[in-house]
Amino acid sequence: AAASIAGGFVDSGPTLIAARLIKGIAAAFTAPAALALLLSVFGEGTARAKALGVFSSTGAAGFVLGMVLGGAATIFSWRATLVMGAPVAILTLILAPLVLPADAKRTGPRPAFDWAGALTITPGLLLFVFGITNAAATGWQAFPTWASLLASLVLILLFLVVEARHADPMVPLGMFRRAKLRHANALAALFQGAYVGF
Numbered sequence: 001a002a003a004s005i006a007g008g009f010v011d012s013g014p015t016l017i018a019a020r021l022i023k024g025i026a027a028a029f030t031a032p033a034a035l036a037l038l039l040s041v042f043g044e045g046t047a048r049a050k051a052l053g054v055f056s057s058t059g060a061a062g063f064v065l066g067m068v069l070g071g072a073a074t075i076f077s078w079r080a081t082l083v084m085g086a087p088v089a090i091l092t093l094i095l096a097p098l099v100l101p102a103d104a105k106r107t108g109p110r111p112a113f114d115w116a117g118a119l120t121i122t123p124g125l126l127l128f129v130f131g132i133t134n135a136a137a138t139g140w141q142a143f144p145t146w147a148s149l150l151a152s153l154v155l156i157l158l159f160l161v162v163e164a165r166h167a168d169p170m171v172p173l174g175m176f177r178r179a180k181l182r183h184a185n186a187l188a189a190l191f192q193g194a195y196v197g198f
Contacts, residue, residue: 001085001086001089001090001093002022003019003020003022003023003026004023004082004083004084004085004086004089005083005086006019006022007019007020007023007079007082007083008079008082008083009079010082019082020082023082023085034055035055037100038051038052038055040103041100041101069084070084111167111168112167112168113168114163114166114168114170116162116166117159117162117163117166117169117170117171118170120155120156120158120162121155121156121159121170123155124151124152124154124155124156124158124159125152125156127148127149127151127152127155128148128149128152128156130144131144131145131147131148131152132149134148160173
């Protein structure tokens with residue numbers, strides 16, 4: 001909400017980029033948190049399946065509607081597209097304590113945070129995106145392109161080693177033995193690739 005409002009008042013390119021960066025980081029935290037809340041509120045079974053269906057279809061509808069409403073908002077001002085998310089975020093903050101059940105008290109040891117995993121996968125993915133983006137601008141032979149892609153590969157491989165050995169991994173590698181999860185991930189990757197390409 002704060003980044004959305006701030007984005008509406010920017011007066012330079014760097015401040016616009018900073019506002020969008022903060023908004024993007026917040027969105028990256030919000031999406032998995034929303035799914036985690038949904039899974040904790042609805043137990044296994046039909047209720048969870050229905051909730052996941054509503055969550056997915058609402059997200060897809062919002063995704064498309066956001067582009068349409070964002071385009072319409074530019075009739076008034078491009079700044080309106082940045083501020084649009086603030087009322088939704090504020091309303092969510094007000095309603096969440098009223099509609100979400102309180103968490104059960106934790107017992108037993110808390111899992112250790114996977115710092116090594118976070119410190120390898122985050123720059124690994126950033127370098128990968130930078131390398132691909134830079135290739136479009138300067139070509140595949142440019143030093144920043146292939147150097148960042150090589151560093152990305154090293155960090156991602158290191159991440160896999162860390163995850164295989166960590167007691168509480170950020171990404172338990174064993175979950176990729178599940179065929180349905182592999183298929184869902186492949187479809188999600190195809191969808192994102194098609195969307196970004198479009």
